[in-house]
Amino acid sequence: MSGLTQQRGAEHAAILGVGAYRASRVVPNADIVEAIDSSDEWIQQRSGIKERRFAEPHETITMMSVEASREALDAAGLTAKDIDCVIVATVSHLLQTPAAATAVAYELGTDRAAAFDISAACAGFSHGIAMAADLVRGGSSRHVLVIGVERLSDITDMRDRGSAFIFADGAGAAVVGPSDVPGIGPVVWGSDGEQFDLIRQREDWRDVVGSPEKPGSGVMPHLVMQGNPVFRWASFTMAKVAIEALDRAGITVDDLDVFVPHQANMRIIDAMARSMKLPPDVVIARDIAEQGNSSAASIPLALHRLIDEGQAKSGDTALLIAFGAGLAYAAQVVTVP
Numbered sequence: 416m417s418g419l420t421q422q423r424g425a426e427h428a429a430i431l432g433v434g435a436y437r438a439s440r441v442v443p444n445a446d447i448v449e450a451i452d453s454s455d456e457w458i459q460q461r462s463g464i465k466e467r468r469f470a471e472p473h474e475t476i477t478m479m480s481v482e483a484s485r486e487a488l489d490a491a492g493l494t495a496k497d498i499d500c501v502i503v504a505t506v507s508h509l510l511q512t513p514a515a516a517t518a519v520a521y522e523l524g525t526d527r528a529a530a531f532d533i534s535a536a537c538a539g540f541s542h543g544i545a546m547a548a549d550l551v552r553g554g555s556s557r558h559v560l561v562i563g564v565e566r567l568s569d570i571t572d573m574r575d576r577g578s579a580f581i582f583a584d585g586a587g588a589a590v591v592g593p594s595d596v597p598g599i600g601p602v603v604w605g606s607d608g609e610q611f612d613l614i615r616q617r618e619d620w621r622d623v624v625g626s627p628e629k630p631g632s633g634v635m636p637h638l639v640m641q642g643n644p645v646f647r648w649a650s651f652t653m654a655k656v657a658i659e660a661l662d663r664a665g666i667t668v669d670d671l672d673v674f675v676p677h678q679a680n681m682r683i684i685d686a687m688a689r690s691m692k693l694p695p696d697v698v699i700a701r702d703i704a705e706q707g708n709s710s711a712a713s714i715p716l717a718l719h720r721l722i723d724e725g726q727a728k729s730g731d732t733a734l735l736i737a738f739g740a741g742l743a744y745a746a747q748v749v750t751v752p
């Protein structure tokens with residue numbers, strides 16, 4: 416036997432279009448402070464968040480994903496039939512199986528595209544972009560839809576002082592496909608499982624349901640977070656990862672037009688920008704002020720807004736860096752579509 420036939424894909428991959436869906440309910444700090452004995456001033460000062468978006472019941476994971484994806488497809492000049500793989504990054508699709516991506520692929524009208532979810536929390540979108548670029552270059556797919564989507568309001572304890580003011584809902588999508596020139600740089604990614612417990616679902620579903628020996632709590636296992644160590648890890652370690660992503664792409668901060676970090680906390684964004692010594696003309700995404708932290712959706716939502724407002728232009732060089740529970744992280748340089 417002379418070996419199996421191998422496939423080869425496109426020489427290069429790029430993001431061809433971006434779309435977004437913002438959950439419709441605007442929730443200002445004033446609406447949540449009483450339950451956590453806080454204030455609008457404290458929340459703005461510590462996190463930069465003025466208001467966040469929460470989903471209404473009809474704004475499901477599937478619905479928000481489909482809306483964001485339609486816009487991304489339009490922007491790419493493609494239709495659902497062109498998509499042969501759908502990757503959904505989420506931690507708030509509360510049906511454990513099947514994957515949200517299968518419903519999204521069907522609702523969109525793809526021709527039975529491969530569809531699966533990935534769980535990398537706030538780092539999920541950048542993981543998806545890295546995988547999509549490799550799928551396109553490796554020949555497994557021609558056009559991949561990468562979606563970051565969350566309904567974190569479903570799993571946030573609105574009485575938890577450490578997290579109630581942070582999380583939010585929404586969806587962002589990007590179409591990744593073949594390109595004549597490199598449009599997605601090498602990914603720098605990793606994890607630090609030693610800090611597994613810093614951001615996590617409070618308890619296992621089995622502890623919620625219980626057993627004959629031990630009654631269950633019957634309470635939604637909300638997301639909990641040790642804010643201070645997460646803050647320190649993100650502010651210091653992630654700037655180094657961001658610089659490494661620039662190095663791997665063969666550029667420096669001076670070549671950068673746009674910086675789109677995960678929208679975790681405005682102070683983390685500022686600390687990273689300082690530590691990376693970003694030149695003052697680099698546009699920095701600050702979507703968190705009005706959107707809150709929407710985990711896997713935060714980077715595509717922030718990038719979409721910059722494109723929409725004309726702050727990021729087609730052909731610009733952008734650095735994406737995503738980090739969160741796990742602790743997992745991923746960063747790459749991309750060309751703005």
Ligand code: COA
Nearest residue numbers: 452453457461462537576577642643645646679680738739
């Ligand atoms: N409202 C008012 N006061 C609060 C409060 C709240 N919601 N939460 C905590 N406090 C108080 C504390 O009791 C403490 O008071 P003390 O000094 O009198 O003891 C003080 O504020 C400082 O608490 P601390 O937990 O050290 O706050 P912090 O400066 O670390 O800020 C976060 C808290 C959550 C804003 C910050 O840690 C953070 O943003 N972490 C990263 C979170 C994040 O980005 N997560 C997503 C990653 S994907």
